[in-house]
Amino acid sequence: MRKMIHSKVVFSPEDLIVVAGISLQMAYKIIKELNHELEEINKKEKKNYIIFRAKIWRKFFRERYYDEKFLTINDLEKKFKIKEWEAKEIRSTIKKELVAKGFKFIKGRIPEKAVLEKIYDYSEEERKNENVSKIVKF
Structure with a gap:
């Protein structure tokens, strides 16, 4: 709990x-x-x-x-049913990208929001633009 x-x-x-x-x-x-x-x-x-x-x-x-909810390598493995090496690769890729943007990191943790954006290739900006386009269409 x-x-x-x-x-x-x-x-x-x-x-x-x-x-x-x-x-x-x-x-x-x-x-x-x-x-x-x-x-x-x-x-x-x-x-x-x-x-x-x-x-x-x-x-x-x-x-x-970047976020206030974090995942460990084990969390990534369980949540997305992937192998440890895949989880480490995802973490490494995301960490490089976010560090380049000026974000800090907690050792052994990765922001869940960044993982979801990377895995689903779906950012908040795209969601906002999608909502705007829906409003414009109707």
């Missing part, structure tokens, strides 16, 4: 444990890194993002890690 996320706006370390399936130590490390990035943004761009001591904005987390 999946635990409840405490807030819809911010992630606590406990929330990251549930979402990403990582250790408490790794959750604190990620929060610290992201809060440091927010501090840099505040300084460079003269923004006023509020920075919490042990929490991170959920939206900012998604912007840096």
Whole structure:
């Protein structure tokens, strides 16, 4: 049974444990890194993002890690009924593409949204365009 996320706006370390399936130590490390990035943004761009001591904005987390739901190699194997080498190849390909776009990664995890987009070759933009074209046709 999946635990409840405490807030819809911010992630606590406990929330990251549930979402990403990582250790408490790794959750604190990620929060610290992201809060440091927010501090840099505040300084460079003269923004006023509020920075919490042990929490991170959920939206900012998604912007840096591409999604908030992650899969391991074992999850990929079970979910898509594929071999381990295929799962590793999918993970490697997706990781290269997302790193090139500036996203961060959690060791041993891959964003589920990216996997679904890659496997089904169907992105959110295509879905939006499809909906627009349907509206225009009718």
